[in-house]
Amino acid sequence: MKDLDLFVFVAVFQEMLGAFLWIGLGAVALVALLFVWLLLRERGMAAGRLVRSELVGLVGGVLAILVMQAVTHSGFSDIGGPIDWVLVALIWLAGFVIATLAAYVGFGLLALRRSAPVTGRPLQKPA
Amino acid sequence: MPRTLDSRGWGPTIGRRSLLLASGAAAAALAIRAPRAAPVRTGARIVVAGAGAAGLAAASRLARELEGATITLIDQRKPHLYQPGFTLVAAGLKPKEYVIGETRAFVPPGATLIEEGVAEFDPDGKKVVTDSGRAVAYDFLVLATGLQLDYGAIEGMDVARIGRDGLGSVYASPDAALATWQAMSAFADRGGVALFGRPATEMKCAGAPLKYAFLTDDILRRRGNRGRAELIYNAHNNALFSVPIVSERVRMLYQEREVKVNYGHQLQAIDLGRRIATFSTAQGPKELPYDFINVVPPMRAPQAVRNSPLGWRSGPWQADGWAEVDRHTLRHARYPEVFAVGDVAGVPKGKTAASVKWQVPVAVDHLVATIAGRESTARYNGYTSCPLITRIGRAMLVEFDYQDNLVPSFPGVIAPLDELWITWVMKEVALKPTYLAMLRGQA
Numbered sequence: 111m112k113d114l115d116l117f118v119f120v121a122v123f124q125e126m127l128g129a130f131l132w133i134g135l136g137a138v139a140l141v142a143l144l145f146v147w148l149l150l151r152e153r154g155m156a157a158g159r160l161v162r163s164e165l166v167g168l169v170g171g172v173l174a175i176l177v178m179q180a181v182t183h184s185g186f187s188d189i190g191g192p193i194d195w196v197l198v199a200l201i202w203l204a205g206f207v208i209a210t211l212a213a214y215v216g217f218g219l220l221a222l223r224r225s226a227p228v229t230g231r232p233l234q235k236p237a
Numbered sequence: 238m239p240r241t242l243d244s245r246g247w248g249p250t251i252g253r254r255s256l257l258l259a260s261g262a263a264a265a266a267l268a269i270r271a272p273r274a275a276p277v278r279t280g281a282r283i284v285v286a287g288a289g290a291a292g293l294a295a296a297s298r299l300a301r302e303l304e305g306a307t308i309t310l311i312d313q314r315k316p317h318l319y320q321p322g323f324t325l326v327a328a329g330l331k332p333k334e335y336v337i338g339e340t341r342a343f344v345p346p347g348a349t350l351i352e353e354g355v356a357e358f359d360p361d362g363k364k365v366v367t368d369s370g371r372a373v374a375y376d377f378l379v380l381a382t383g384l385q386l387d388y389g390a391i392e393g394m395d396v397a398r399i400g401r402d403g404l405g406s407v408y409a410s411p412d413a414a415l416a417t418w419q420a421m422s423a424f425a426d427r428g429g430v431a432l433f434g435r436p437a438t439e440m441k442c443a444g445a446p447l448k449y450a451f452l453t454d455d456i457l458r459r460r461g462n463r464g465r466a467e468l469i470y471n472a473h474n475n476a477l478f479s480v481p482i483v484s485e486r487v488r489m490l491y492q493e494r495e496v497k498v499n500y501g502h503q504l505q506a507i508d509l510g511r512r513i514a515t516f517s518t519a520q521g522p523k524e525l526p527y528d529f530i531n532v533v534p535p536m537r538a539p540q541a542v543r544n545s546p547l548g549w550r551s552g553p554w555q556a557d558g559w560a561e562v563d564r565h566t567l568r569h570a571r572y573p574e575v576f577a578v579g580d581v582a583g584v585p586k587g588k589t590a591a592s593v594k595w596q597v598p599v600a601v602d603h604l605v606a607t608i609a610g611r612e613s614t615a616r617y618n619g620y621t622s623c624p625l626i627t628r629i630g631r632a633m634l635v636e637f638d639y640q641d642n643l644v645p646s647f648p649g650v651i652a653p654l655d656e657l658w659i660t661w662v663m664k665e666v667a668l669k670p671t672y673l674a675m676l677r678g679q680a
Binding site: 117118121122123124125126178181182183184185187188189190191193194197 | 330628629630631650651652655656657658659661662665666667669670671673674677679680
């Protein structure tokens with residue numbers, strides 16, 4: 111490919127996805143930020159939640175592959191060479207990482223909501 | 238109520254907030270790009286004849302690289318056709334709308350579009366005359382008229398009957414591509430004899446007729462009717478493709494898929510009622526009956542170009558009027574202020590969108606260099622590519638140059654002669670966005 115710089119890459123993805131490119135990138139950035147925020151707030155990773163999120167991630171990876179196949183009118187029988195398996199692995203990995211992070215953030219926010227006090231600041235007694 | 242199109246000419250309108258988000262991110266992308274040379278100031282008048290893939294891509298780049306130039310596009314066709322998608326429409330994989338956009342949506346800011354055809358080229362007087370008789374003078378001309386499908390050269394052929402009586406022809410229009418799918422699909426339900434082939438003239442995307450035979454074979458197999466059908470590919474000479482190594486690979490695949498090959502067969506006449514195609518061969522005319530046929534007509538430079546002094550005056554491209562340009566710079570041999578890009582350029586191979594993508598930056602650089610008074614070192618090496626579909630879900634990423642060398646973009650990663658899913662995914666997902674970015678001069 112000629113002139114394959116980041117600008118071309120962005121231009122092609124812009125044509126491919128239109129506004130969804132930026133909505134999607136924004137959503138991924140938001141999930142990543144919330145993930146970091148949760149880590150800081152909870153001072154570390156919640157192991158049990160991570161395992162549950164990874165289970166969701168496994169399904170997310172498979173879903174990503176199935177979506178790509180549906181969009182391209184193709185299936186597993188079309189895999190023809192090693193690079194095709196690499197592509198399948200990359201698509202799965204992307205789906206896995208995004209779904210795991212999203213699930214971790216989702217579970218984390220739910221946990222925060224459950225542990226938050228039901229009422230607000232106690233009313234001050236009148237002097 | 239007419240469908241609202243976005244600025245791309247394809248798809249629904251996007252909201253203002255999305256646009257703002259997009260422009261912010263695009264600005265970020267611009268910021269990380271290597272700095273471009275400042276635009277060259279000029280008062281030059283540039284006419285771009287033809288607003289297809291080559292014309293729009295050239296106009297976009299010229300508009301970006303020049304400041305103060307008068308850039309005039311001339312083309313009578315209002316819809317813009319994404320021709321690499323025709324095969325997908327004719328395979329029932331994409332709707333007709335997939336290949337139809339709006340020319341005006343791709344005209345770069347600062348350029349003017351005259352929605353008329355060019356009736357006459359006068360390179361000695363440095364002007365073109367439109368269908369209405371309007372003369373448009375130029376200092377530089379970018380010839381990007383595309384080509385003419387010469388269906389009239391096939392005796393008995395009637396474009397209006399595409400889609401009926403087993404007659405297919407992918408190239409004629411989006412409607413014809415869809416009608417071809419209907420005819421091919423009906424054939425795939427019944428079986429019989431299907432004929433494929435290509436003309437002896439230069440043609441756009443020489444891989445397309447091969448692909449269509451592969452796709453027909455695949456669809457027959459998916460419907461369990463391959464045993465009831467005979468597929469015959471009629472090559473115009475003694476090869477299936479102009480690049481020997483690719484030709485041999487296709488021969489092997491056709492043998493494996495049981496597609497028969499006749500060499501030295503050129504379609505000269507067709508009896509649409511009796512479903513008989515007549516081919517000229519070294520042994521004389523030969524009649525072949527068919528149940529389905531994909532007609533690929535001879536292709537020539539448009540009439541106005543053929544009538545002008547711009548065509549080759551000798552050699553293999555003289556008869557069909559292809560523009561006589563230097564194969565490495567795309568500059569006209571006798572009129573240095575004229576460049577030809579895209580299908581109309583009289584260069585070996587290279588009548589594809591991929592060729593346009595590589596030709597346009599070279600021609601534009603030479604044109605801008607002339608204005609700026611510098612020498613351009615840009616050279617076009619004949620690069621073109623063809624995602625050669627071998628079945629639904631797999632394709633070979635064939636890329637080559639003037640010398641028939643394979644020039645893979647991803648050497649050692651994507652093997653050019655392997656049937657791969659990744660190549661198919663690129664064809665279905667990435668090719669059109671790359672094409673659209675090219676129209677805007679961004680890729």
